[in-house]
Amino acid sequence: MSRPDNAAFYRRMLRIRRFEETVLDLFPRGLFYGTTHTYIGQEANAVGVLAWLREGDIVVSNHRCHGHFLAYGGSMRSLAAELMGRSTGVCGGRGGSQHIQWRDFYANGILGGTVPMAAGMASTEKLKEGDKMVFSFMGDGTLGEGVVYETLNIAALGAFPILFIVENNRYAQSTPTRLNLAGEIPDRFKAFGIPVESIDSTDVVEIHEAIEPMLKYVREKNGPAAFVVHTYRFAPHSKGDDSRDPEEIARYRTKDPLPIQAERLEEANQREIQESVEMEVADAFEQAESDPAAEPASLTSPLGKSQ
Amino acid sequence: MTTILESLNRGLRTCLEESDRVYVIGEDVLDPYGGAFKVTRGLSTDYPEHVITTPVSEAGIVGVGVGMALRGLFPVIEIMFGDFISLTVDQLINHAAKFRWMSNDQVRVPLVVRTPMGGRRGYGPTHSQSLEKHLLGAPGLRVVAATALGDAGELLRKAVLEDEDPVLFLEHKVLYAKPIIAHDELSDFEVDVSDDPYPTYRLRIAGAPTPVITLTAYGYSAELAREAVKRLAYEHEIFSDLIVPTHLSPFELSDLFSAVRQTKRLLTVEEGTMTLGWGAEVIARALEELGAGLHAQRVAAGDMPIPAAGLLETAVLPQVEDIIEAAVALSEAN
Numbered sequence: 001m002s003r004p005d006n007a008a009f010y011r012r013m014l015r016i017r018r019f020e021e022t023v024l025d026l027f028p029r030g031l032f033y034g035t036t037h038t039y040i041g042q043e044a045n046a047v048g049v050l051a052w053l054r055e056g057d058i059v060v061s062n063h064r065c066h067g068h069f070l071a072y073g074g075s076m077r078s079l080a081a082e083l084m085g086r087s088t089g090v091c092g093g094r095g096g097s098q099h100i101q102w103r104d105f106y107a108n109g110i111l112g113g114t115v116p117m118a119a120g121m122a123s124t125e126k127l128k129e130g131d132k133m134v135f136s137f138m139g140d141g142t143l144g145e146g147v148v149y150e151t152l153n154i155a156a157l158g159a160f161p162i163l164f165i166v167e168n169n170r171y172a173q174s175t176p177t178r179l180n181l182a183g184e185i186p187d188r189f190k191a192f193g194i195p196v197e198s199i200d201s202t203d204v205v206e207i208h209e210a211i212e213p214m215l216k217y218v219r220e221k222n223g224p225a226a227f228v229v230h231t232y233r234f235a236p237h238s239k240g241d242d243s244r245d246p247e248e249i250a251r252y253r254t255k256d257p258l259p260i261q262a263e264r265l266e267e268a269n270q271r272e273i274q275e276s277v278e279m280e281v282a283d284a285f286e287q288a289e290s291d292p293a294a295e296p297a298s299l300t301s302p303l304g305k306s307q
Numbered sequence: 308m309t310t311i312l313e314s315l316n317r318g319l320r321t322c323l324e325e326s327d328r329v330y331v332i333g334e335d336v337l338d339p340y341g342g343a344f345k346v347t348r349g350l351s352t353d354y355p356e357h358v359i360t361t362p363v364s365e366a367g368i369v370g371v372g373v374g375m376a377l378r379g380l381f382p383v384i385e386i387m388f389g390d391f392i393s394l395t396v397d398q399l400i401n402h403a404a405k406f407r408w409m410s411n412d413q414v415r416v417p418l419v420v421r422t423p424m425g426g427r428r429g430y431g432p433t434h435s436q437s438l439e440k441h442l443l444g445a446p447g448l449r450v451v452a453a454t455a456l457g458d459a460g461e462l463l464r465k466a467v468l469e470d471e472d473p474v475l476f477l478e479h480k481v482l483y484a485k486p487i488i489a490h491d492e493l494s495d496f497e498v499d500v501s502d503d504p505y506p507t508y509r510l511r512i513a514g515a516p517t518p519v520i521t522l523t524a525y526g527y528s529a530e531l532a533r534e535a536v537k538r539l540a541y542e543h544e545i546f547s548d549l550i551v552p553t554h555l556s557p558f559e560l561s562d563l564f565s566a567v568r569q570t571k572r573l574l575t576v577e578e579g580t581m582t583l584g585w586g587a588e589v590i591a592r593a594l595e596e597l598g599a600g601l602h603a604q605r606v607a608a609g610d611m612p613i614p615a616a617g618l619l620e621t622a623v624l625p626q627v628e629d630i631i632e633a634a635v636a637l638s639e640a641n
């Protein structure tokens with residue numbers, strides 16, 4: 001598979017960045033329901049990792065799913081519409097920001113709970129003797145959930161084709177990893193004999209390349225592998241809730257993945273991408289806003305008819 | 308004016324002040340954050356040794372709480388959203404609720420697990436539920452619900468310091484910002500309070516004729532029911548009384564029974580889904596107690612997950628209008 005060129009990487013990350021910034025800007029207007037967890041700062045992870053996606057591969061995401069969804073190829077307009085509770089939303093307005101399902105993409109808002117499910121999908125691929133694999137994203141904080149380790153054990157024993165991607169943004173909500181994570185993250189995978197690669201980077205190209213050995217390992221049907229990206233989120237955990245040291249945020253902002261990638265492009269090329277993304281984002285939110293609200297008549301029973 | 312949130316915060320502070328056996332434990336409970344809903348704000352600053360932040364490990368921390376309680380401490384565990392109580396259910400049902408009885412009463416488990424249930428904030432299917440019905444009636448586990456009609460912090464203090472058994476303490480996201488209602492400011496209502504440790508409140512419109520329907524609700528639903536009682540009186544001339552328990556499980560409904568004995572019409576209101584819910588048990592017990600001649604109806608959430616979109620969420624969760632409509636129909640039943 002040929003890797004995306006530098007412009008494509010930049011465009012994909014910028015789409016996420018501008019989508020998320022727009023969400024945060026528009027929130028005070030009362031357009032959206034509930035709350036949201038933005039991906040600002042972490043764009044290089046989803047884009048770098050999912051550039052390896054093949055048709056039919058499965059992505060299992062979490063509460064911070066917008067970036068994963070857009071990198072997967074999801075539509076901006078239907079994501080915006082979902083946040084606005086429109087009938088055209090990804091899930092018809094039922095799910096909202098953190099409950100997104102489209103094609104082979106699944107997200108849910110219960111931390112850790114998606115990880116065994118992801119392994120089950122990988123197990124299915126193995127049983128079907130298919131050639132698809134699962135990309136399962138989780139945050140550093142999610143490593144607190146016991147079910148994650150039950151899953152690592154099961155997936156390793158069964159040699160399931162799944163890649164666990166840990167986005168260590170150094171916080172779970174307000175809690176720094178030093179207060180909730182004993183030992184080292186990679187060791188948690190090694191304990192189950194799962195090979196793991198780590199990188200401390202916000203450079204999309206570096207991330208894309210660093211994951212390749214783990215990806216090959218999974219694709220060649222050796223079993224699960226893990227990839228740990230040490231990263232940072234620039235925006236609050238959800239909206240107004242940031243108690244981190246502003247100096248720390250400023251320090252990490254100097255490693256913003258977007259300028260890092262932009263530098264690889266001619267200025268004219270950058271500007272062209274920026275303008276087209278700007279238009280795409282504006283259109284997406286405008287269209288979503290003019291879409292019809294999800295109507296109660298659309299609500300169906302949560303069970304199909306029993307036979 | 309004191310909000311429920313401030314009252315709960317004060318209640319926890321009082322517990323920490325009164326006993327060095329109290330430990331407040333949960334995800335993100337430390338200052339300056341002070342918990343996802345800010346119930347623990349300020350506590351870690353003043354009681355740094357007694358406020359413990361944890362990994363995202365709901366089952367683990369409730370289990371740790373069970374162990375601390377068995378060994379003489381008074382742990383108060385915060386579960387950030389009521390929806391995550393499902394992750395703790397094994398610890399609650401098979402450990403916390405069992406040890407006293409299983410040991411032939413040799414030991415006690417003075418554990419409190421507090422959590423905000425409820426929707427109406429657009430948080431969607433996994434952050435809006437009222438899951439308590441799955442734990443009501445679990446033998447050995449007490450369930451208590453805060454209300455705007457009383458001092459929620461005092462209720463919590465009793466659960467922490469005076470109850471030797473495990474308590475699931477229910478809060479409600481919408482209730483947090485509401486003021487605690489001083490009964491003398493409730494000019495429309497007469498209020499009676501039972502003298503149980505976890506009291507039941509009985510409300511009726513001041514100076515109104517004898518009630519013909521009894522409504523019952525707890526937590527935030529009691530606020531909706533109170534609004535409905537008012538509008539039923541002023542707009543429909545249907546007079547009702549409202550019974551608001553704080554002690555949900557084990558079920559002890561004598562105040563409700565004495566009201567329903569007069570009205571013979573019982574309307575239950577809850578935010579959990581209807582099937583096999585709180586109202587179902589309340590009505591079954593009322594029927595057993597009062598025998599034939601009881602007319603009853605439930606208002607509850609639709610039997611489906613809670614959608615995020617505004618119109619959808621409103622349609623699924625019970626609203627004041629739903630209560631009024633059900634009450635009008637019930638008043639006509641014969």
Ligand SMILES: Cc1ncc(C[n+]2csc(CCOP(=O)(O)OP(=O)(O)O)c2C)c(N)n1
Nearest residue numbers: 064109110111139140141142171172173391
């Ligand atoms: C089972 C469960 N517990 C708690 C939460 C509340 N919560 C949402 S996000 C979050 C922090 C997650 O941290 P991490 O896994 O590092 O992901 P990040 O938010 O940093 O991307 C918490 C505690 C939840 N959604 N599910």
Ligand SMILES: [Mg+2]
Nearest residue numbers: 139140171172
């Ligand atoms: Mg994190």
